Structures are given as C-alpha cells and as structure tokens.
Amino acid sequence: MELRQLEYFVKVVEEASFTKAAAALHVAQPGISAQIRKLERELGQELLDRSGRTVRPTEAGEAVLPYARAALGAVSGARQAVEELTGLLRGQVTIGTVTSLGPSIDLPALLAGFHHDHPAVEIGLTADTSDRLLEAVAGGRIDLAVVGLAGEPPPGVGVQIVVDEALVVAVSHDDPLAARTTLALGALADRPIMSLPRGTGLRASVENACAAAGFRPHVAFEAGDPNVLAQLAARGLGVAVVPESVARAHAAQLHTVGFRPALRGVLALAWRTEGPVGPAARAVVRHARAHLPEPATDR
Structure with missing residues (x-):
C-alpha cells in the first residue's frame, strides 16, 4: 500500500470523479485508475462504485476513507513538525468567519500579523453561517473560525469568547x-x-x-x-x-x-481539539487567541 494510492482514492471520493481528481492532482487519469485498482486488489474489495454518473465510495470504501485521510494527515503533520523544529513553518491554514464581525474584531490585522510571523504559510479565508463553520471546524476542513455562539460548541471543538x-x-x-x-x-x-x-x-x-x-x-x-x-x-x-x-x-x-x-x-474563536492538527493550524490558533483575548463583559 502506497501513500499516493491513498491520496488518489481520497481525491476521487472528494471530487466524485476520476477526471476531476486527475485534474486537481495534475496526474493522468489512467494513472489514478491503475493505482486505485492496485489498492483494491491489495485490500480484496472494491472501494469505488463506478456504475453511476458520479463515482461514489462503496461500503468498503466508506470504511477505508477515514483511515486513508488519517494516514495522509499524519504524514503531512510529520513533515510540518520537522519544518517547525527547523524554524521554517510551512503549510496552509483555512480560516472561517461569520459575515458581520463588528468593530471589536479586526480580522485583517489578525491575518496580517500571522502572515508577518509565518510568511511561508498559505492562508485561506471563507465566510459562512456559524452552524456550518462549526461543523467544518469539527470535521477538520477549517482550522480556525470566528462564530456566533448560542450554547455549547459541538464535541471536539474548543472555543474562546471574544465578544x-x-x-x-x-x-x-x-x-x-x-x-x-x-x-x-x-x-x-x-x-x-x-x-x-x-x-x-x-x-x-x-x-x-x-x-x-x-x-x-x-x-x-x-x-x-x-x-x-x-x-x-x-x-x-x-x-x-x-x-x-x-x-x-x-x-x-x-x-x-x-x-x-x-x-x-x-462571538467566539473556534478550533478543533480532536483528531490530527498540523503545526500551521496550531500556530494560527495560538496567534488568534493571543490577538483576541476574552473580553470583560457588562453583565
């Protein structure tokens, strides 16, 4: 079993298409198909249902998928950990935010400060509702989010109130x-x-x-x-x-x-507390928590 086979399998599932996965990975489609076939022969089960208009994981594929993602995440984390120890933090972080933050949260200043400290880390930003942002944080698709809270956060998510x-x-x-x-x-x-x-x-x-x-x-x-x-x-x-x-x-x-x-x-900062978290994600959470401390309230 090779890491590239797991990478190809995960990407095909995410794109629901061999063609789109090949384009995203800049690899020829026959190469992706051949490697996934090798993975299926090694595991003794078909992982993908190719019979419909879109490609979907089979029951066996659904069972394998979280382990494939965990393996890829562990390898990425190991590489980033070495880079962090050598003083060169690389990688990518994705930050989510609600549409309206108000005057108390200067998100551009927060991002600019993090970029100044870690120029080799690529920063992505997305806006959505609080419910979807919290779901994305818990699932590891977003590393940090500014969300509105009306109760307890979902399991596996830590929060720091900022407004x-x-x-x-x-x-x-x-x-x-x-x-x-x-x-x-x-x-x-x-x-x-x-x-x-x-x-x-x-x-x-x-x-x-x-x-x-x-x-x-x-x-x-x-x-x-x-x-x-x-x-x-x-x-x-x-x-x-x-x-x-x-x-x-x-x-x-x-x-x-x-x-x-x-x-x-x-409003609160939200980040993942369970599952693999890379050094770049840990760094942006530390930076944000220091930049946006908990407020004194007028309760």
Whole structure:
C-alpha cells in the first residue's frame, strides 16, 4: 500500500470523479485508475462504485476513507513538525468567519500579523453561517473560525469568547416601542421582527429565548448583515434585534430598547481539539487567541 494510492482514492471520493481528481492532482487519469485498482486488489474489495454518473465510495470504501485521510494527515503533520523544529513553518491554514464581525474584531490585522510571523504559510479565508463553520471546524476542513455562539460548541471543538454584548431591539423614532426603554421578550410575540438568518448565533439566541418565553418569533425580514437590519428598522419597516454596538452606530436614526432580562450575543474563536492538527493550524490558533483575548463583559 502506497501513500499516493491513498491520496488518489481520497481525491476521487472528494471530487466524485476520476477526471476531476486527475485534474486537481495534475496526474493522468489512467494513472489514478491503475493505482486505485492496485489498492483494491491489495485490500480484496472494491472501494469505488463506478456504475453511476458520479463515482461514489462503496461500503468498503466508506470504511477505508477515514483511515486513508488519517494516514495522509499524519504524514503531512510529520513533515510540518520537522519544518517547525527547523524554524521554517510551512503549510496552509483555512480560516472561517461569520459575515458581520463588528468593530471589536479586526480580522485583517489578525491575518496580517500571522502572515508577518509565518510568511511561508498559505492562508485561506471563507465566510459562512456559524452552524456550518462549526461543523467544518469539527470535521477538520477549517482550522480556525470566528462564530456566533448560542450554547455549547459541538464535541471536539474548543472555543474562546471574544465578544459578549447585549442584544437590543432597534426601532424607528415613531414606532410605538420608541416610548419604551426596556421590554420583556414576550412583548414581541405579536410583532414581526427582523433578524439574521437561521444558522447564525444571533438568530439561535433569539429563537431559544422566544421558545423559553413560550412563543415562536415571526421573522419578517432576514439579512446577513445586522447593519442592514438597523437601516431597515430606521426606515420604519419593523423591529430589528441587533447587537447593542450596531444600534449605537445608528443612534441618530434609531431608538434602542433593552431586553428584560438581558439577551446576549456572543462571538467566539473556534478550533478543533480532536483528531490530527498540523503545526500551521496550531500556530494560527495560538496567534488568534493571543490577538483576541476574552473580553470583560457588562453583565
């Protein structure tokens, strides 16, 4: 059994195609097919189902796949460990982030600082919802992510809270709620509200709190950026639930109402704590945790 056979097998599964795998690896397709056939003969089982329009792993292939990935990860980690000991950290890290971070998190500065310290490490950046980012971190597809939290992280994921602030109601100055300074969450049971989409930490916090209060919120508007929600509320289009810092940024156009009891919005760094983690990934987690320490809250 050779490492390249495992590499070819994993890539074909990921691409669901011999042709795409060959293109990604810059190898001739017949070479990939021949090596995987050798691997199948050695194991005595077919690993790939070639009968459909796309290539899929067989039951045996599904069983072999995590071991193949672990073997490739171990070899990559061994190489990077040697490079780390010699002072030349190489590799690639992928960082995920929610769309709106607010003023407290300067992600470009964080990435620039890491690049300055480790110029040979390639950095990738992707944006998504918190739910999908946490799933990707747990699966080892993302090395570090900035996510919204509305509860405990999934197993195998460590977190460090970096933003913890109040969520508030933002309305136009002529809205009936503009006469209030605080309100119980139940006061929104009959009002259409505006919120971030499902899968975000803020939306989960709102829905969990509403469930605890005995109702399901009627979300009339969704936007991935809380600043857009604030602008919609300022135009009199409804009630927005946003972080307090966002409401402050639009204070001239909005009236802010606090929740009683308080409702919190939390952003956190998330990283993998189980499974193989390479030196470059460990380095970016260390850098981020030092760059974005846990905040003092106003609880």
